[in-house]
Amino acid sequence: xxxxxxxxxxxxxxxxxxxxxxxxxxxxxxxxxxxxxxxxxxxxxxxxxxxxxxxxxxxxxxxxxxxxxxxxxxxxxxxxxxxxxxxxxxxxxxxxxxxxxxxxxxxxxxxxxxxxxxxxxxxxxxxxxxxxxxxxxxxxxxxxxxxxxxxxxxxxxxxxxxxxxxxxxxxxxxxxxxxxxxxxxxxxxxxxxxxxxxxxxxxxxxxxxxxxxxxxxxxxxxxxxxxxxxxxxxxxxxx
Amino acid sequence: xxxxxxxxxxxxxxxxxxxxxxxxxxxxxxxxxxxxxxxxxxxxxxxxxxxxxxxxxxxxxxxxxxxxxxxxxxxxxxxxxxxxxxxxxxxxxxxxxxxxxxxxxxxxxxxxxxxxxxxxxxxxxxxxxxxxxxxxxxxxxxxxxxxxxxxxxxxxxxxxxxxxxxxxxxxxxxxxxxxxxxxxxxxxxxxxxxxxxxxxxxxxxxxxxxxxxxxxxxxxxxxxxxxxxxxxxxxxxxxxxxxxxxxxxxxxxxxxxxxxxxxxxxxxxxxxxxxxxxxxxxxxxxxxxxxxxxxxxxxxxxxxxxxxxxxxxxxxxxxxxxxxxxxxxxxxxxxxxxxxxxxxxxxxxxxxxxxxxxxxxxxxxxxxxxxxxxxxxxxx
Ligand SMILES: Nc1ncnc2c1ncn2[C@@H]1O[C@H](COP(=O)(O)OP(=O)(O)O)[C@@H](O)[C@H]1O
Ligand SMILES: [Mg+2]
Numbered sequence: 370x371x372x373x374x375x376x377x378x379x380x381x382x383x384x385x386x387x388x389x390x391x392x393x394x395x396x397x398x399x400x401x402x403x404x405x406x407x408x409x410x411x412x413x414x415x416x417x418x419x420x421x422x423x424x425x426x427x428x429x430x431x432x433x434x435x436x437x438x439x440x441x442x443x444x445x446x447x448x449x450x451x452x453x454x455x456x457x458x459x460x461x462x463x464x465x466x467x468x469x470x471x472x473x474x475x476x477x478x479x480x481x482x483x484x485x486x487x488x489x490x491x492x493x494x495x496x497x498x499x500x501x502x503x504x505x506x507x508x509x510x511x512x513x514x515x516x517x518x519x520x521x522x523x524x525x526x527x528x529x530x531x532x533x534x535x536x537x538x539x540x541x542x543x544x545x546x547x548x549x550x551x552x553x554x555x556x557x558x559x560x561x562x563x564x565x566x567x568x569x570x571x572x573x574x575x576x577x578x579x580x581x582x583x584x585x586x587x588x589x590x591x592x593x594x595x596x597x598x599x600x601x602x603x604x605x606x607x608x
Numbered sequence: 609x610x611x612x613x614x615x616x617x618x619x620x621x622x623x624x625x626x627x628x629x630x631x632x633x634x635x636x637x638x639x640x641x642x643x644x645x646x647x648x649x650x651x652x653x654x655x656x657x658x659x660x661x662x663x664x665x666x667x668x669x670x671x672x673x674x675x676x677x678x679x680x681x682x683x684x685x686x687x688x689x690x691x692x693x694x695x696x697x698x699x700x701x702x703x704x705x706x707x708x709x710x711x712x713x714x715x716x717x718x719x720x721x722x723x724x725x726x727x728x729x730x731x732x733x734x735x736x737x738x739x740x741x742x743x744x745x746x747x748x749x750x751x752x753x754x755x756x757x758x759x760x761x762x763x764x765x766x767x768x769x770x771x772x773x774x775x776x777x778x779x780x781x782x783x784x785x786x787x788x789x790x791x792x793x794x795x796x797x798x799x800x801x802x803x804x805x806x807x808x809x810x811x812x813x814x815x816x817x818x819x820x821x822x823x824x825x826x827x828x829x830x831x832x833x834x835x836x837x838x839x840x841x842x843x844x845x846x847x848x849x850x851x852x853x854x855x856x857x858x859x860x861x862x863x864x865x866x867x868x869x870x871x872x873x874x875x876x877x878x879x880x881x882x883x884x885x886x887x888x889x890x891x892x893x894x895x896x897x898x899x900x901x902x903x904x905x906x907x908x909x910x911x912x913x914x915x916x917x918x919x920x921x922x923x924x925x926x927x928x929x930x931x932x933x934x935x936x937x938x939x940x941x942x943x944x945x946x947x948x949x950x951x952x953x954x955x956x957x958x959x960x961x962x963x964x965x966x967x968x969x970x971x972x973x974x975x976x977x978x979x980x981x982x983x984x985x986x987x988x
Binding site: 435438440441460461464465466467468469471473475477479481482492493496497540 | 889890893894895896897898899900901902903981982985986
């Protein structure tokens with residue numbers, strides 16, 4: 370599906386929408402009452418563009434990302450990836466879909482502690498059934514690109530925060546996903562290390578300059594590197 | 609998988625739990641296997657084609673009632689029918705236990721050596737000292753003692769064995785150690801034992817030899833019709849009865865070991881479940897990346913299975929050592945290896961360990977595969 374949208378803050382010419390939220394809301398039960406974490410949000414993300422989602426803590430950024438990434442299902446509304454409604458997929462199919470199309474970078478790295486750097490990068494490929502030789506090749510290339518080719522056999526607890534996040538980026542890119550999600554990827558890092566991570570996330574990756582990047586941050590300096598900034602406050606988008 | 613290695617102490621303890629459970633099961637069940645093997649050899653050795661006892665008498669013993677109850681007139685009746693049934697030899701026997709059979713007892717066997725010599729009756733017996741019994745010993749107070757019985761009754765060649773106040777049997781032969789129950793037998797002449805026991809017209813049972821052992825089943829059925837008051841059992845019947853008795857014992861012992869197996873299974877379930885809780889975030893991560901719930905489920909079940917099978921293998925090994933210890937401990941009481949780890953027992957143990965692992969893994973696996981991704985990942 371190709372559809373042209375013009376987001377309010379877009380500074381670029383209309384292009385093809387890869388991922389789209391249509392009027393999504395998320396309501397969490399909270400004791401007796403409920404919390405409306407997200408209220409009727411509609412937003413599209415274009416191929417090859419980096420979008421920063423910014424807003425204060427508790428404004429609903431992570432909730433939005435979880436819904437866009439298919440980790441969770443919206444209370445109402447729909448999330449469409451290339452026209453496919455994520456809500457209509459059973460969990461098994463959705464898992465395969467995430468594996469095939471999405472990559473993830475988290476604030477606290479979330480490497481699997483019992484796997485080495487290389488095994489962590491290979492993990493999505495292993496899940497996808499990629500043969501060993503090919504996996505190893507891809508992981509080696511990616512770890513070289515994040516300058517960790519000398520730490521391939523190290524385990525997460527032997528790596529610094531910045532290094533772990535670089536492994537996580539390599540892992541997120543292993544399947545060459547069409548959308549890369551990052552939820553406050555520099556949140557746990559000092560500003561210098563964070564800048565390095567950000568460069569990796571925002572540099573046009575050689576094999577796919579067509580990748581869509583969705584980046585959550587509350588750091589305006591970080592946001593300024595994006596093609597476009599989406600502001601969120603109290604669960605709603607701001608113009 | 610490698611998650612198990614993260615908590616080496618807990619994992620080790622769990623594996624040990626399984627090891628102990630499986631080992632105790634192996635030792636318990638090995639007893640039945642040993643008996644079964646010994647009986648198979650022994651009854652094969654004794655080899656009366658048909659063993660005749662009184663129908664409706666105490667059936668708890670395969671050799672016949674403890675009190676001789678088979679009228680001797682049946683010896684003559686069977687002999688009269690010998691040609692018709694292809695019978696080559698008919699011999700009554702008296703069998704009486706002394707002491708407790710389970711531990712320090714032995715069996716006094718009275719056989720008519722005037723019609724068949726001891727070494728013909730039991731061709732597999734080998735003499736250690738002295739001589740066998742034969743035709744000349746018709747009424748003499750003489751005894752040939754099995755090696756185990758010699759030990760329990762503390763008898764040497766030339767000693768006297770008192771069976772009642774008046775009758776002292778002279779030990780004229782000691783048998784070599786065999787590997788069966790005849791080791792616990794003391795053989796004396798039939799007529800002598802008749803007098804000692806004060807029974808003149810009854811026997812414990814009658815052994816019948818056939819021209820063709822292959823006809824045993826058919827002949828036993830035919831005898832049943834001719835002599836409805838007698839019970840004619842073939843070797844196969846005897847084995848079947850023994851096997852049933854052992855099977856009941858097996859079931860009982862298995863029941864006991866089941867308790868420890870269940871405890872072992874719970875230990876595995878606990879370890880795997882705790883492992884799942886500890887790794888909630890990591891399971892969340894691999895689910896987020898795109899692992900299907902079924903993948904996570906299999907991962908956890910496999911982990912549990914691995915734990916149980918390693919424990920099972922260790923259990924068979926320790927259980928094997930246990931049977932050696934059991935056999936060593938009772939070596940003076942019984943001459944056979946009563947505890948044996950047969951291949952099928954080992955297979956059973958592994959099978960049970962695997963089933964245990966599988967079952968114990970189900971609940972933790974279900975928990976792990978149903979994690980809510982956003983909750984498992986925690987809040988950023
Ligand atoms: N699982 C949950 N259960 C209940 N409330 C939640 C849950 N997740 C988030 N919330 C609430 O939803 C709102 C938005 O949270 P979140 O999306 O994490 O914000 P952000 O990422 O912008 O800091 C907050 O008020 C938060 O407390
Ligand atoms: Mg957040």
